Each structure stands twice: as structure tokens, then as C-alpha cells.
Amino acid sequence: MNKALKETLNHAWGTIGPRSVDGGTLIAQRLGVSHALLTYSVQAALEAVLRGLDVEGFEVILPAYCDRILADTVLMAGATPVFADIDYRTGCLSPMSAERYITARTRAVLCEALGQPDLTALAYAAGRERLVLYARDALPKTEECAAAVYGIGCGANHIGIAAVDDTAMFDRIYAAHNCGRPYTSGASESVVNTRIGGNLRVSEFPCAVLSETLAALDRDAAACEKLLSNEWPCPRMRAVHLPTAGTLLLRCDGIRCETCREALVKRGYAVERPYTALHRLPVFGGHSDEEFENTVRAETGYFRIRI
Amino acid sequence: MRLAVLGGKPIRKKPYPRWPIHDHTEEAALDRVYRTPTLDESSRFAEWYANYCGVPYVLPTASGTVSIELILRALGIGRGDEVILPPYTFIASYAAIRFIGAVPVFADILPDSYNIDPADVERKITPHTRAILAVSVGGRPADCDALGAIAEKHNIALIHDAAQAVGATWRGVSIAAYGTAAAFSCQNSKNLTCGEGGIITTTDAVLHETLRVIVSGGDDTHIGVRAGINGYCAGILNAQSARFPEQLRYRQESAAYLDAHLAPLGYVSPMPGDPRVTSNAYHLYFIRIHEDKLRGVTRDRFVEAVVAEGIPLTTGYRPLYATPGVNEPHNTPVTDYVAGHEGAWLAPPTLLGTPDDLADVVRAIEKVYDNLDALREV
Numbered sequence: 001m002n003k004a005l006k007e008t009l010n011h012a013w014g015t016i017g018p019r020s021v022d023g024g025t026l027i028a029q030r031l032g033v034s035h036a037l038l039t040y041s042v043q044a045a046l047e048a049v050l051r052g053l054d055v056e057g058f059e060v061i062l063p064a065y066c067d068r069i070l071a072d073t074v075l076m077a078g079a080t081p082v083f084a085d086i087d088y089r090t091g092c093l094s095p096m097s098a099e100r101y102i103t104a105r106t107r108a109v110l111c112e113a114l115g116q117p118d119l120t121a122l123a124y125a126a127g128r129e130r131l132v133l134y135a136r137d138a139l140p141k142t143e144e145c146a147a148a149v150y151g152i153g154c155g156a157n158h159i160g161i162a163a164v165d166d167t168a169m170f171d172r173i174y175a176a177h178n179c180g181r182p183y184t185s186g187a188s189e190s191v192v193n194t195r196i197g198g199n200l201r202v203s204e205f206p207c208a209v210l211s212e213t214l215a216a217l218d219r220d221a222a223a224c225e226k227l228l229s230n231e232w233p234c235p236r237m238r239a240v241h242l243p244t245a246g247t248l249l250l251r252c253d254g255i256r257c258e259t260c261r262e263a264l265v266k267r268g269y270a271v272e273r274p275y276t277a278l279h280r281l282p283v284f285g286g287h288s289d290e291e292f293e294n295t296v297r298a299e300t301g302y303f304r305i306r307i
Numbered sequence: 308m309r310l311a312v313l314g315g316k317p318i319r320k321k322p323y324p325r326w327p328i329h330d331h332t333e334e335a336a337l338d339r340v341y342r343t344p345t346l347d348e349s350s351r352f353a354e355w356y357a358n359y360c361g362v363p364y365v366l367p368t369a370s371g372t373v374s375i376e377l378i379l380r381a382l383g384i385g386r387g388d389e390v391i392l393p394p395y396t397f398i399a400s401y402a403a404i405r406f407i408g409a410v411p412v413f414a415d416i417l418p419d420s421y422n423i424d425p426a427d428v429e430r431k432i433t434p435h436t437r438a439i440l441a442v443s444v445g446g447r448p449a450d451c452d453a454l455g456a457i458a459e460k461h462n463i464a465l466i467h468d469a470a471q472a473v474g475a476t477w478r479g480v481s482i483a484a485y486g487t488a489a490a491f492s493c494q495n496s497k498n499l500t501c502g503e504g505g506i507i508t509t510t511d512a513v514l515h516e517t518l519r520v521i522v523s524g525g526d527d528t529h530i531g532v533r534a535g536i537n538g539y540c541a542g543i544l545n546a547q548s549a550r551f552p553e554q555l556r557y558r559q560e561s562a563a564y565l566d567a568h569l570a571p572l573g574y575v576s577p578m579p580g581d582p583r584v585t586s587n588a589y590h591l592y593f594i595r596i597h598e599d600k601l602r603g604v605t606r607d608r609f610v611e612a613v614v615a616e617g618i619p620l621t622t623g624y625r626p627l628y629a630t631p632g633v634n635e636p637h638n639t640p641v642t643d644y645v646a647g648h649e650g651a652w653l654a655p656p657t658l659l660g661t662p663d664d665l666a667d668v669v670r671a672i673e674k675v676y677d678n679l680d681a682l683r684e685v
Binding site: 197282 | 329333337338341346370371376397399401405406408494496502524525526527528530533534539543630632633
């Protein structure tokens with residue numbers, strides 16, 4: 001049996017035990033931030049961050065082309081999602097488009113790192129204190145953001161991560177994830193709650209195998225990186241540069257190109273369309289009158305292949 | 308004998324049983340999941356729990372708190388809607404309501420069960436009320452008959468916050484099968500535990516399907532809240548479930564022993580029985596401290612002295628409205644009295660102790676009472 005799991009079972013599998021605390025420290029060191037909090041899912045980490053930013057009743061800007069989790073979580077946190085277009089080249093939130101939607105009611109700006117987002121421009125447009133980076137199966141660094149949210153691993157080993165530098169903000173995020181109890185309090189029943197918080201805590205068991213999960217992430221990301229310089233079957237096809245575990249994002253720079261997908265399938269890749277545009281979905285308000293040119297283009301021009 | 312709190316020798320120094328209890332079956336479960344992280348331990352546990360409770364639909368989740376939130380969301384309850392709950396409970400019940408944007412409304416508790424008072428619930432119903440969140444505090448079911456009738460009469464949902472009530476039955480039927488849905492917790496201290504986890508039960512097929520859609524990531528009309536249970540935790544529950552029924556029986560026997568030995572004392576008493584409560588899950592064992600019979604010693608001071616004797620007794624919940632950020636109005640005198648002057652409970656694993664461990668509880672309480680004058684003078 002795995003030694004770390006056995007030790008966890010024998011010594012500490014309670015609420016916020018040493019595995020999740022040490023895991024947070026390990027991730028914080030790797031990212032070069034002051035604090036990292038592990039949660040039961042990537043969505044839980046994003047919820048904790050949004051609640052830490054006190055977005056309830058305010059607006060949150062996010063790309064129309066992104067992981068649906070972002071929009072779901074904005075609604076969960078009691079905020080209004082405001083969609084903006086992406087930059088087709090990076091697949092990430094366009095700073096120019098985001099800037100158009102910023103108002104006095106904007107509390108956060110979410111950017112998924114599909115490729116390499118222009119965080120400097122986004123921080124300039126949105127303000128660093130509002131900018132939140134989101135990434136799956138990758139741990140890009142985030143000096144320009146107020147917080148970053150990551151999801152790593154899969155199945156039973158899935159873990160969400162909320163990373164921040166600011167200690168006061170970390171305290172709010174921590175309370176949001178631990179029934180309103182502040183960072184300094186631990187999990188004692190006798191602790192006085194300082195805020196209203198839910199339970200977004202991670203189990204100790206996936207944290208026990210965190211080092212293995214990180215090693216697998218690095219191994220898979222390295223395999224993906226090797227493919228970045230690949231010669232793809234269609235001359236208009238480019239890899240979007242962000243090594244992620246197990247998948248690679250490709251974009252077609254052609255207009256109405258019909259050949260890319262077929263060519264990839266012929267080469268034996270499992271190909272999927274990453275996302276559909278969120279701004280049209282009724283659950284998110286169904287703003288179908290908005291024309292997000294790059295989002296519409298990405299719906300057919302982006303592919304994800306499993307490595 | 309001098310009280311330990313005044314420098315004397317305590318009744319006991321030995322700790323009460325360690326919790327959680329585990330053996331090679333938990334090891335095997337973790338090993339299974341480690342080798343195959345996508346293994347569906349969750350469905351296996353759901354099947355066991357459905358059979359155990361006699362309820363058709365079970366959804367294992369990430370926590371008891373998120374279970375309440377999921378039920379409220381699946382029922383379409385949200386901004387501006389009112390949900391009635393007792394203030395004598397853990398903050399999670401309240402937080403789940405606030406997290407979906409609804410308005411928590413406090414109804415008082417009953418003095419002889421510490422559960423929500425159906426009469427006060429009815430007084431608090433307005434045209435905006437969408438649900439009652441009835442907490443089975445300590446593992447004793449709230450009044451399913453009266454609350455069910457009120458919910459039906461006003462066409463509102465009855466959600467059982469059964470976080471502490473795995474194994475509880477009312478008139479021979481699991482709390483899981485009463486009302487619109489029930490939410491259970493499998494957090495580390497709970498009687499059926501996996502460290503962090505929860506369970507939703509319902510008899511409503513449509514509600515279950517909506518919950519399933521939400522937990523699976525949502526659709527065109529429902530947001531996604533991906534809050535299914537972690538595979539390791541589900542595996543642990545599959546192992547824990549095998550020994551749960553015997554542990555429940557043991558807790559109930561221990562509670563019967565304490566009931567019999569505390570009732571004659573007069574200055575403290577167990578919670579009165581109710582023939583409709585056919586199985587109290589006894590996550591917590593409540594002891595009522597009667598301050599008026601303590602000759603000027605407060606409940607808090609009495610409990611402090613019992614704790615010093617080596618007994619894991621606490622003064623229980625502070626009312627939710629004493630929590631920073633909880634600003635809803637309240638007129639709940641029973642809660643005020645219970646939380647401030649009467650309520651106390653034994654920490655959960657105490658009831659898994661040996662007969663000697665339980666006798667120490669009684670001995671410690673008697674010792675403190677016999678030394679009330681010394682306690683008061685300090």
C-alpha cells in the first residue's frame with residue numbers, strides 16, 4: 001500500500017490535517033507566493049477566492065470562451081457574470097475587450113490560462129487587485145494577479161488550489177472555505193467564526209499523494225511541451241503555448257478550415273472541441289445579441305488533443 | 308475529594324476512545340482507489356446507504372454543508388426566498404442558506420429536545436417562505452410529524468439537516484426518508500465518517516435527477532456545482548459502513564446507561580425521551596444542567612469543573628445570531644436560555660467508551676455537585 005496514504009490513515013485524516021497544510025506550503029513555495037490553500041475541487045478554490053473578493057451582488061468579468069466552471073462559480077458566489085471576448089491568438093481573455101466591460105460594479109476579472117494570457121495588459125486594464133488567473137492541469141506563475149486558482153490531478157487525486165500573496169485576502173479565502181473560521185484558528189470547534197463561510201475543505205487523502213500528482217503533472221506537461229514544435233498536418237495549425245498535463249490545445253489560423261480536425265484524427269489523435277461559447281447559454285443570462293468575434297471563431301478553430 | 312479545577316486529583320486522566328476507528332478494510336479501500344483513481348466507490352456506497360435507510364435516491368457529496376446548498380439550489384430556492392431554521396446549530400446550516408442568496412429566518416427550539424419548535428416555525432412563515440431546514444440536533448430527529456404537516460399545509464419544502472443523524476429513525480423510518488430531502492455529514496467527528504464528505508437522500512425522483520445534473524456540471528438551465536464525493540472518501544465510507552450499525556447500537560446502550568444514572572440526580576438531567584424517536588443517532592449526548600439547582604454556580608463554571616475532572620463535556624452551541632456577520636432578527640428565548648445557561652454535551656466518541664468510562668462521567672458530575680460550595684467561593 002502507498003506509504004503516505006497508510007500514514008495518513010493511521011495518524012491524521014481529520015479536518016485540515018497536516019497533509020493539506022503541508023501541501024499548501026509545498027504549492028506556495030513552488031509558485032513563489034505567500035499562501036496556497038487546497039480545496040476539494042478547482043471550483044471550490046474559485047468559489048473561495050470569489051467569496052474572498054466579496055463579489056456577492058457585484059459583477060465579474062470573464063471570457064465567453066472558457067471552462068464553464070468559471071461562469072457557474074460566479075453565479076454560485078452571488079455575482080453577475082459579464083462576458084468579454086478572447087484574444088484568438090492566446091485563447092485567453094482579451095484585455096481590450098475586458099476593459100470595455102469594466103464598471104464601478106466590477107469586483108473581479110477572471111482569466112483562464114488556455115494559452116499564455118497577456119496578464120500585464122489585463123492587470124493594467126482591470127487592476128491587479130481584481131485579476132484572478134484560472135488554470136487546469138498546469139501551474140503557471142501569476143505575479144500580476146491578486147489570486148490564482150488551479151485544478152490538478154484527476155479522479156480521486158483531484159485537488160483545487162487557491163494561491164495568493166496578500167495575507168488579509170488569504171484570511172478571507174480561508175474563512176470562506178472553513179465555515180467562517182480564520183486562517184489562524186485551525187479547525188477547533190471552540191473557535192469564534194469571523195465571517196460566513198462554507199465547507200470547501202479538501203480531504204487529507206488526495207493531499208497525501210500530492211507529490212506524486214505534481215510529478216505526474218510535470219511529466220505530462222514535459223511531454224506536451226515536446227509537441228509544441230511539432231509539425232502539424234495542416235499548415236495553418238498552431239499549438240497554443242501552455243504545457244498542460246495530458247492535453248495540448250491547438251488552433252487553426254485559417255478561415256472556415258475544414259481540414260484540421262480530420263487531419264488530426266487521421267494521425268490518431270483523440271480530438272475534442274474544448275468549449276462552446278458561454279454567453280449564449282440561458283443559465284448565464286443568454287446574451288446572444290453580443291457578438292464576440294474571436295469567441296465564435298474559437299468554437300470551430302480550437303482543438304484539444306489528448307496526449 | 309478536592310475538585311480538580313481547584314487543584315485536586317481529577318476523576319480520570321485516561322483519554323476517551325480515539326476517533327475515527329479503522330482497520331485493514333480502510334487500508335484496502337484506499338489501496339483500491341490509489342491503484343484505480345477513477346474507481347466508482349461512490350455508487351457502491353450510495354447503494355449501501357439507500358438500502359440501510361430504505362430510501363430510493365442517494366447522492367454522496369463533498370460535505371454536509373454543500374449537501375444542504377445543493378438541495379436548496381435544486382429546489383430553485385434563491386435570492387429573496389426565506390428559509391426557516393433553528394439558531395441552535397452549527398453555522399453550516401445558516402451558511403448554506405446565505406450562500407445561495409436566500410434569507411435565513413430563525414425559529415426557536417423546544418426545551419425538551421433542543422430541536423426546532425414547529426409552533427414557532429408556523430409563526431415565522433410568510434409569503435416568501437420556501438423551505439424549513441429542520442436540524443436533527445445531536446442526532447435526535449426533529450418532529451417529523453408536525454413539521455411535515457406544516458410543510459404540506461403551506462406547500463413549502465421540508466429539508467432535514469441530518470448532519471449528525473446518520474442512523475436516526477422517526478416512528479421506525481429513517482430520517483433520510485422524511486420531508487423533501489435530507490443532508491448528512493461524514494466529516495471527521497461524525498458517527499459515519501470519511502474525513503470530509505456528505506450525503507443527500509430523497510424520495511423524489513425529479514429532485515434527485517436535478518441534483519445529479521447539478522453535481523455533474525449543470526446544463527442549459529442549471530448551474531454546475533461539481534461537489535461529488537472524493538473517491539478515497541467514498542472508499543473509506545464503504546469500509547466504515549460495515550461497522551456502523553454495531554457502533555450505533557453501542558452508542559445507544561451507552562446513552563441508556565447515562566440516562567438511567569443522570570436522571571435521578573435532579574441538578575442535571577438527560578434529554579427526555581420521545582416514543583416517536585425510535586433511533587437517536589447520539590452523535591452528541593446532551594446533558595441539561597439546571598443552574599437553578601446549583602446554589603449560585605453557573606452552568607459554565609459547573610462544566611469547567613467537570614472538564615477538569617477529565618470528562619469531555621462542552622457548553623455546546625452559541626446561538627447562530629451571536630456569530631459575526633449573522634444579522635437577522637431573532638426572538639428565540641428558549642435558545643437564549645439553553646445556549647447561555649442549560650445546554651451541555653459530551654464529545655462524540657465518549658459513548659464508545661467502556662462502562663468504566665461512562666461511570667466516570669457520572670462520578671465527575673456528582674463530585675462537582677458535592678463540592679458546589681467550594682466552587683462558588685473561588
